[in-house]
Amino acid sequence: MPRPLGAIAFEISNSANRKKMKSKLIIILFLINPIFSYSQDNNIKPYKVLKGHKHKVQSAFFSPNGKYIISHGWDNTIKIWDVKTFSELRTLKGHTDQVWSATVSSDNKLIASGSMDRTFIIWDLETGEKLKQVKISPYYAATKGTIPELDGEIQNSIYSVAFSPDGKKLALASADKLVRIWDIEQSVFLDTLDGQHPTNWMWTCYSPDGKYIISGSSRSSHEEGVKVIWETETYKEIGRIVMSGDMLFTENNELGIYTGNNSMDYYNLSNSKLISNKTFPDYNGYFTMSPDKKFIVSCNEDSYIILRNIKTQKVVWTYKNEKMEIHSANFSPDGKYLIAGTPESEILVWKMESLIGEQ
Numbered sequence: 538m539p540r541p542l543g544a545i546a547f548e549i550s551n552s553a554n555r556k557k558m559k560s561k562l563i564i565i566l567f568l569i570n571p572i573f574s575y576s577q578d579n580n581i582k583p584y585k586v587l588k589g590h591k592h593k594v595q596s597a598f599f600s601p602n603g604k605y606i607i608s609h610g611w612d613n614t615i616k617i618w619d620v621k622t623f624s625e626l627r628t629l630k631g632h633t634d635q636v637w638s639a640t641v642s643s644d645n646k647l648i649a650s651g652s653m654d655r656t657f658i659i660w661d662l663e664t665g666e667k668l669k670q671v672k673i674s675p676y677y678a679a680t681k682g683t684i685p686e687l688d689g690e691i692q693n694s695i696y697s698v699a700f701s702p703d704g705k706k707l708a709l710a711s712a713d714k715l716v717r718i719w720d721i722e723q724s725v726f727l728d729t730l731d732g733q734h735p736t737n738w739m740w741t742c743y744s745p746d747g748k749y750i751i752s753g754s755s756r757s758s759h760e761e762g763v764k765v766i767w768e769t770e771t772y773k774e775i776g777r778i779v780m781s782g783d784m785l786f787t788e789n790n791e792l793g794i795y796t797g798n799n800s801m802d803y804y805n806l807s808n809s810k811l812i813s814n815k816t817f818p819d820y821n822g823y824f825t826m827s828p829d830k831k832f833i834v835s836c837n838e839d840s841y842i843i844l845r846n847i848k849t850q851k852v853v854w855t856y857k858n859e860k861m862e863i864h865s866a867n868f869s870p871d872g873k874y875l876i877a878g879t880p881e882s883e884i885l886v887w888k889m890e891s892l893i894g895e896q
Contacts, residue, residue, distance in 0.1 A: 581854065581856075581887070581891055581892060583885040583886055583887050584874070584886050584887055584888045584891070585623045585885075585886040586883050586884070586885060586886070587606070587608075587618055587623060587625070587883065587884035587885075587886065588882070588883055589616055589625045589628070590608065590610050590612050590614070590616065590878075590882040590883070590884075591612040591614075591882060592610055592611035592612040592882055593610050593611040593861075593878075593879075593880045593881075593882060594608050594609070594610040594611075594878025594879055594880075594882060594883065594884060595609055595610045595611065595635070595636065595637060595638075595864060595878065596608070596609060596610075596638075596639070596864060596865045596867075596878055597865075597867065597876050597877065597878040597884045598865075598867040598876070599620070599867060599868075599869045599870055599874075599876070600641045600645050600662065601641060601643055601645055601870065602645045602870070603620060603869055603870040603871055604619070604620055604621075604645070605617050605618060605619065605620060605626070605641075605662070606618040606620060606623075606876060606884065607639055607641060607648060608878055608884055609636040609637075609638075609639045609650060610635070610636060610878065610882070611635045611636075612882070613630070613632045613633060613634060613635060613636060613652070613654075614628050614629060614630055614632070614636065615628070615629040615636055615639055615648065615650050615660070616628050616629070617629070617648075617662070617665065618884070620869070620874075623886060626665075627665040628665075629648070629650070629658075629660055629665050629667070631658050631660075631667050631670060632650065632652040632654050632656065632658065633652075633654040634652050634653035634654035634694075635652060635653045636650050636651070636652050636653075637651055637652060637653060637694070637695065637696050637697070638650065638651040638695065638696060638697045638698045638740075639651075639698065640698050640699055640700055641662060641700075642662075642700045642704035643700065643702055643703070643704050644704050645662060646661070646662055646663070646704070647659055647660065647661065647662060647668075647700070647704065647721070648660040648661075648662050649698045649700060649707050650698065651695030651696065651697060651698040651709060651711075652694070652695060653694045653695075654694075655672055655673055655693050655694055655695065655711075656670055656671060656672045656673070656695070657670070657671055657673075657695050657698055657707070657709055657719075658670045658671075659707070659721065669724060671719070673693040673695065673709070673711055673713075673717065674693075693711040693712050693713045693715075694711060694712040695709055695710070695711045695712075696710055696711065696712065696738065696739050696740060697709070697710040697739060697740035697741050697742075698710075698741075699741050699742045699743055700743070701743050701747050701769070702743055702745060702746070702747040703747060704721070705720070705721055705722065706718055706719065706720055706721060706727070707719040707721060708741045708742070708743065708750055709741070710739035710740050710741040710752060711739060712737045712739065713737070714731070714732070714733075714734040714736075714737050714739060714754065715729055715730065715731055715739075716729070716730040716732070716739070716741045716750065716752045716767075717729050717730070718730070718750075718772065727772070728772040730750070730752060730765075730767055730772060730774070732752050732763065732765035732767075732774060732777065733763075734752065734753075734754035734763055734765070735754060735762075735763060736754045736755055736762070737754070738754060738755040739752065739753070739754055740752070740753050740754075741753070743769075744786055744790060744792075744806060745786055746790065747769060748768065748769055748770075748790070748806075749766055749767060749768060749769060749775075749790075749806050750766075750767040750769055750772075751764055751765070751766055751767075751784075751792070752764070752765045752767065753765070755781065762779075762780060762781030762782070763777060763778070763779055763780075764777065764778045764780065764784070764792075764794065765777045765778075766778075766792075766806055766809055775807070775808070775809070776804075776806075776808060776809025777809065778794065778804060778809055780794050780796065780802070782794050782795035782796060783795045783823060783824055785801075785826075787803070790805070790806045790807070791803045791804065791805065791806070791812060792804045792805075792806050795824075796814075800814050800815060800816055801814065801815050801816075802814050803815065823835065823836045823864060823865045823866075824836075825865075825866070825867060825868065826847075826868075827868045827872050827889075828868060828870060828871065828872040829872050830847070831846065831847060831848065832844055832845065832846060832847060832853070832868075832889075832893065833845050833847055834866045834867075834868070834875060835866075836862070836863050836864060836865055836866055836877070840857055840858045840859070840860075840861065840862045840863060841855055841856065841857050842855065842856040842857075842863060842866050842877055843855050844875070844892055844893070846893075853892065853893050853894075854892040854893070856877075856885075858879060858880065860880055860881065861880035862880075863877050863878070863879060863880070864878070865877065865878070868889075872889060873888065873889055873890075874886055874887065874888060874889060875887045875889055875892065
């Protein structure tokens with residue numbers, strides 16, 4: 538199975554402003570090309586190992602308020618963990634196939650999940666109650682409004698789900714190469730976005746200010762990946778960029794895309810024009826930045842987790858899974874912890890202070 542698509546890095550300001558989803562500037566500059574011969578620091582044992590999943594953990598991440606860890610994976614479940622005790626609070630059951638994506642609303646009230654079973658589910662984070670489950674039908678790809686009755690085979694596995702910054706809408710990217718926009722309060726689809734993506738390994742996200750939706754597809758053996766920019770007032774396509782690679786946002790609505798050549802291209806979201814190109818480390822996979830903007834963590838295709846000091850450009854810690862690729866690693870909102878889900882159905886928790894020492 539391919540890795541998760543379209544890793545996104547941006548920071549939300551302090552908790553009082555999270556509802557407004559104000560992003561701070563994220564510019565990552567490395568003036569020297571890195572050398573990629575990593576030492577293994579697996580001798581630094583995780584602070585905690587969370588066990589409970591029965592199959593591979595696709596991803597584990599923190600809720601915006603830092604109170605919970607949310608994990609999901611190939612055992613068809615989503616689990617919620619208490620960060621104070623690192624104990625499992627509840628297991629959310631409702632999907633009948635692998636859960637490929639999950640996200641938490643900015644107000645910490647809702648979880649949304651998307652699955653290979655071709656459904657998305659909206660859950661109450663505090664109680665674990667299933668509030669809504671919707672199947673995506675082939676018929677609905679060309680319609681709007683309420684959900685029709687479904688007949689026959691459903692063909693649209695959901696690979697990516699993303700709340701709008703205000704938590705009122707949900708974007709869903711599915712295997713039919715479409716992105717659908719769901720209204721949380723009205724329980725209706727508002728629109729279907731067809732970006733003519735070349736491959737069906739789809740992902741989607743909102744810009745931090747909520748003005749744009751990005752849809753993307755992965756690179757295939759014969760076609761380059763494509764990123765399409767949509768304006769959220771009208772859901773009209775306003776730009777497309779033919780490029781694979783992970784991406785990040787800046788506070789002035791620039792979209793940075795990793796080029797695969799030790800650099801980032803920065804684009805104006807309003808017109809998709811290239812603004813600048815800056816040196817960037819040769820990361821071949823998911824990456825994200827610590828809340829204090831001092832460290833960046835990446836998961837590459839050689840099964841490494843790599844933690845790097847941005848200012849010094851040095852790799853300060855690495856971890857290698859000997860069996861399979863780890864898809865993602867994420868920081869806690871307060872920067873105290875780093876977590877990663879593993880193919881062995883575990884969630885590894887490290888204290889950042891044990892990984893970085895004195896920097």
